[in-house]
Amino acid sequence: MTPLDAKRPLQLNAQGQLQHFLSLDGLPRELLTEILDTADSFLEVGGRAVKKVPLLRGKTICNVFFENSTRTRTTFELAAQRLSADVITLNVSTSSASKGETLLDTLRNLEAMAADMFVVRHQDSGAPFFIANEVTPRVAVINAGDGRHAHPTQAMLDMYTIRHYKGGFAGLRVAIVGDILHSRVARSQIHALNILGAEEVRLIGPRTLLPTDVEQLGVTVFTDMAQGLKDVDVVIMLRLQKERMDSALLPSEGEFFRLYGLNNEKLRHARPDAIVMHPGPINRGVEIASEVADGPRSVILNQVTFGIAVRMAVMSMTISGQESSQNPDQGGDHGR
Structure with a gap:
């Protein structure tokens, strides 16, 4: 078992819901199907006059991209906005991380901003797993691509x-x-x-x-x-x-x-x-x-369109899984 594999249980809470989304390896078919089914329900949001649903209203999502991206970063931003979340995108090339701040110090500063989710893209394999292992329990982590490992x-x-x-x-x-x-x-x-x-x-x-x-x-x-x-x-x-x-x-x-x-x-x-x-x-x-x-x-081009709905599904399910972890009696309805 590799160190990345050893941390895979981080992804699921005691009820089997997503609380982080780091890798597909080892996840059950039912959970992947649930992501696809949930994305189905979000696809039509893009065709509305007002392209928003209130599921993550009041939540703050930080896009933390240590590696360049346009398509992935933009679709995550759109997905979060369509869920009515507040979105912060950290430009790491001009942030303290480029001045020598460690990954852990960057993480602690983001936690101090009371973020509810980190969407992380990093050039090193395993960085999102490290962050998920170190982050405060109320914060969800989504892997937006790490090294050669996973996307x-x-x-x-x-x-x-x-x-x-x-x-x-x-x-x-x-x-x-x-x-x-x-x-x-x-x-x-x-x-x-x-x-x-x-x-x-x-x-x-x-x-x-x-x-x-x-x-x-x-x-x-x-x-x-x-x-x-x-x-x-x-x-x-x-x-x-x-x-x-x-x-x-x-x-x-x-x-x-x-x-x-x-x-x-x-x-x-x-x-x-x-x-x-x-x-x-x-x-x-x-x-x-x-x-x-x-x-x-x-x-x-349809892959890009579908990507917004899929990322909306992952975000809503992961936030719901985190909330269920903190409040086990609330159940798992993805806030819907």
């Missing part, structure tokens, strides 16, 4: 997208393509797909971009794009994580696109009704061609 809300919005278009997970073959080695999203997707009952999870990429012993995660590995895409129902493309990559792992972007970039010719190996996904940001002409990214089988 659970991204994986759950991907699962929501798959369920929306495919109706469920039974019998599905899903291919995850590209830089698996450096991708925290891929790890969370693998856990989620296996928990939710997908028939087969395939990883496609060059051996230099695949983790050692990755088959132990319950996947089938392919290094040939045509073989790996044969008869799949869902294709998830991944961004090349060049900022985390030794250049020796990749001969050139052009060579990568030739072998593993998704174009219409390669997509013909998948099922005719296969959908194409990408967690973003997209590198056009590197991992995906514009003809596919903008094509009729792409659901990439």
Whole structure:
């Protein structure tokens, strides 16, 4: 058991509700399904004239991003605002942390502001687990991506997208393509797909971009794009994580696109009704061609829309789980 695994029980309270959301590994299928079902009820909020519900009115949520992000940070902000929470986004690059303040000192200062939730993105694997272990019991922690380890809300919005278009997970073959080695999203997707009952999870990429012993995660590995895409129902493309990559792992972007970039010719190996996904940001002409990214089988922009509803679901369930932990008799109705 790794140190990250050892801290996984932090996520659930005595009633089995979320009190932190740090990783999908080890969570029960029923809980992931509950997140998806709860997101269903929030999806229509985005179409209202007034895009708000009062579930987290009076709560304060701090977005604490030690690593750059636009899409994830913005969707968390929108999700919190639509739940009527007060939102503070900490710009760490100009904060005391950039002046040498420790992570623990930063945490204590945020606690002193009476925040109810920290949404944490950090370049080091395990940082959100550390924070959840150290934070005062009344504060919930959501992992918005840590190192190469996990990105659970991204994986759950991907699962929501798959369920929306495919109706469920039974019998599905899903291919995850590209830089698996450096991708925290891929790890969370693998856990989620296996928990939710997908028939087969395939990883496609060059051996230099695949983790050692990755088959132990319950996947089938392919290094040939045509073989790996044969008869799949869902294709998830991944961004090349060049900022985390030794250049020796990749001969050139052009060579990568030739072998593993998704174009219409390669997509013909998948099922005719296969959908194409990408967690973003997209590198056009590197991992995906514009003809596919903008094509009729792409659901990439819908992933962003669904992401707001999924993050609303996770936030509301986690706050409710924290409140139930402090007041066990109140029950678990997610404040609804």
